[in-house]
Amino acid sequence: MSYCINPDCQNRQNPDSSQYCQACGTKLLVSDRYRLVWPLRELHKSPYVDVFEVDDSGIPKVLKILKVNDEDLLRLFRREAQALIQLRHSGIPKSGIPKVDPDGYFTFSPSNSSRELHCLVMEKIQGEDLQQWLKSNKRISEELVALEWLKQLTEVLDGVHQKRLFHRDIKPSNIMLRPNSDLPNGELVLIDFGAARWVTPTVVQGRRDLTGVFTPGYAAPEQLNSRPVPQSDFFALGRTFVHLLTGKHPIELTEDSQTGQLIWRDRAPQVSEPLANFIDELMALSVQNRPDNTQIILKRINALQRIDDLADGTTKHISPSSRQPSSLGWLVIGLSLGLLEGILLGSLVPPLLQPVASPQPCDSPAKEALDRKHEDDVNAIAFSPNGNYLATASLDNTARVWETTSRKQVACLPHKDNVVAVAFSPNGKYLATASLDKTVQVQEMSSGSIIHLQHEDGVVAVAFSRDGKYLATASADGNARVWKTTLGRRVALLPHKAYVRAVVFSPDGRFVATASLDNTARVWETTSGKQVKLLQHQDRVVSITFSRNGKYLATGSASGTAQVWEWETLNDKAVANQQHEGSLVTVAFSPDEKYLATASQDGTAQVWEWKATSGSKVVSVPQDKEVVAVNFSGDGKYLATASADGNTRVWDTIDVGLVAQEQYGSGLVAIAFSPDGQSLATASRDGTIQLWPWNKSSR
Known part of the structure; x- marks a missing residue:
């Protein structure tokens, strides 16, 4: 007996001798290779997935079929496929995971049907x-x-x-x-x-x-x-x-x-x-x-x-x-039926792999409109200095550049693994992209030429000096590095004892500050790599930034503590402290240095007048869910916040009054003002990028 793959077929059983389904005409040899032998799950029991044993030239295998056109289900399906394909070739011993061939993920369209079925063929485990x-x-x-x-x-x-x-x-x-x-x-x-x-x-x-x-x-x-x-x-x-x-x-x-x-x-x-x-x-x-x-x-x-x-x-x-x-x-065997069905009961992590059908990520169908999606999470964004372009980093293994006026994609930079950070040089000449494939790519925007920089583990942060001569990179290998931008030559190694989470240049470019999960923040001379300041914390340091004049350094830790340091003095104690209940996500100085904005996993953002002599003024910014990002406008008058519930809000910095609000889906992870302050860009876990002309005068 052979079964028809078409879920809409009224009679899916066919004689072994048939080449086409007698009821709907669908080809029975799927992908010219697999014949469905019998269902391993009662047909129609799941509205999302069918599972069959298939015959592959005499070898029994398992075929899993996604029947519905749902983006969340599809990303999850692709994630499992790509994970098994990659892990199968990663040296895991003793065949410890089900085998999936490189071509084991494919799509199939039944005859006379608008459905596109996504299929995953894997080893059948005897036992x-x-x-x-x-x-x-x-x-x-x-x-x-x-x-x-x-x-x-x-x-x-x-x-x-x-x-x-x-x-x-x-x-x-x-x-x-x-x-x-x-x-x-x-x-x-x-x-x-x-x-x-x-x-x-x-x-x-x-x-x-x-x-x-x-x-x-x-x-x-x-x-x-x-x-x-x-x-x-x-x-x-x-x-x-x-x-x-x-x-x-x-x-x-x-x-x-x-x-x-x-x-x-x-x-x-x-x-x-x-x-x-x-x-x-x-x-x-x-x-x-x-x-x-x-x-x-x-x-x-x-x-x-x-x-x-x-x-x-x-x-x-x-x-x-x-x-x-x-x-x-x-x-x-390798099935995630319960998990797939669970999507309707609760939100799932967005998939974290590039689509299996597109081994070269930039060869995937072009996402030409900016308000459309990457194939996976977007987790970092950056405007070019003139505001004409927006760069986005995604877990679909690409960084992309979009023209902000036309909202068209103008460039795609592929990596071999998730891209997690992106930055333009201050003059807009270069774009740096950091990836978990252990590399940084520095592309000259006019010529398209690329310099590759290598770490020993995933690179998670990049920053240019103000003059653009130097690039700093931070890695999970426990080191930060400083490079000569035009030559791709390393000029300094900045070692920590654990994952380096963030890196930033002082405004004059003479120093580099690093934040690490070894519970320290450190300041180094840019060209010599000499450590000039060690700031010890009680927990992992996850965010770091210089004030505009470079005199102060702000750090945020996993214990929820925000601290401001006058780092050039001999004093090793913070000059100001503020405590959240949950781990900090980010800290940011206002351009005039009067305020420090903090976002925490406790669900709050705070605007903190940290220089106040008689007790710091702290104003909590009300949110519905966890605040994941904050950003000051260039003139410092406004603060933008992004929440996990998809709400983007703009606040007046001084009195923290709400002046604008928009809702874009859910799972926001990044937010940035355009250089002219008229627009906001947001990035979401579902791969969506939005440009929002928040200022009423620009609508």
Whole structure:
């Protein structure tokens, strides 16, 4: 029996000998390669996705079909496809994820139908998931098996995390157990990457990801609070092994009323105290108390295995269940059906990969109108000095340049990974783009010639000196660098002990200030790289800026503290402080230096008269949801704020009165005044850029 791929077909079953559907005429050999053998999910059960086993020249595979034309669903579908394609070629050991060929994502249009079906073909994993395995085996009864499986999954996660991706939904049902003659306890395969997320500056900074993606009982506290990080995978891994070792779902277990830790050891007497302690460490409520990375976990597992070997000296194993999974058992292979259907119940993180169908991002269908979209999140914008152009950086692996008058795209700059920062030189001659592909591209706007600058990890911030002679770059490799703009030659290395989040030049260009997740801000001589000031903080420093005269430096930290420093003096104490309840997103001086604007994850923006001698004047700017960006107009008279709910507001700086407001969708991430102050540009997580003539006189 062969099935028709057309969801609208009234009779989808056909004889194997048929080449075309007898009911609707659709070709039965999809993409001239795949014949649908039988559905792995009841047809019409999901309005969004069909899943079939297909025959690929005698090899059984799984075909997942997106049936609806919905942008959120489509981006999610593409994200899973691209994640699996990229991870398959990233050196992950032991086939630890389902295989998807480079051409495994494609579109197909049934005959006489306006539908365009998006298709993903992946390896069919022979075996069962660990949720099914628990039904027949109750629990892992041998510690050595637990250590072996924990090591396998950590090795897979190591490859995933090295690609700057984290899974976000580790649980028994998302782990397949495949029989393997070389591994007596079977081979584990991590599936369902529909919830996966790239490690972007937004993630590292701890900003909300606006997602409702989590599984109760396995999701870490920060994930429940919409701020997942790579170490959230470790929490879920620990909870998964509690389930496997006790046979009890984590939500069935009680928590210590004082510590909040899960009480589980009494239900797993086969587990030694060292292993139980390690699993509790993986599940620590605070991210800081979990292992920093997968390499540390692997070292700890190796140590635990040596302890067990010394204690027993034998290799133990349990046999995977002998029963064969039903065809429905294979449904879990790489599928994210529940996640897709969950879109209607809550907002999802916008997808974080370039479209699979466009391996060269600038060759994708042109987005000619500015108010249309990138293929993915736009997370940084910058006006050219004359205001004639707007540059945008996107997670679709491109930076694009738009003409503000005609709103047409005039240039596209491709990278090999997410583009996260963009800046014009003060004279408008150069455009710098920073990417997680570890490079910065500096393009001369008139000639189109490009200089490539290399870091050892993703580059997250760029800044030009006022004369344009120098370019500073900040990277997740723990270093900032200063380059000669016209030559692409590095003139200084500015080392930190952790991810450098931001970089800025002093107004005269003699100094560079850097903000780092090593809890410091530092000031360096531009050309020599000599450190001239170290400003110690209590938490990660996520934002930094100079005042217009260069005398003061403002910093914002993850603890919610904004501080102003008279950095050229010998005094190492801040001259002014202001506290928010949540981590700061950004700090910005007004042009006259009288005010400092701050935006925080606590949902507020504040205008702070920090120089006041008898107590600083602080005026909170009311918002409906989290403030994600603030920006002063060039004359300092107005402050623009962008909120996660999509509201853009303009306030009078002095009395903080609301003078203009517009609503553009949701998920705003950046905002900027045009140089003449007449227009505002906003960027959104859905890939949309908007130009808003906010000033009434310009409407």
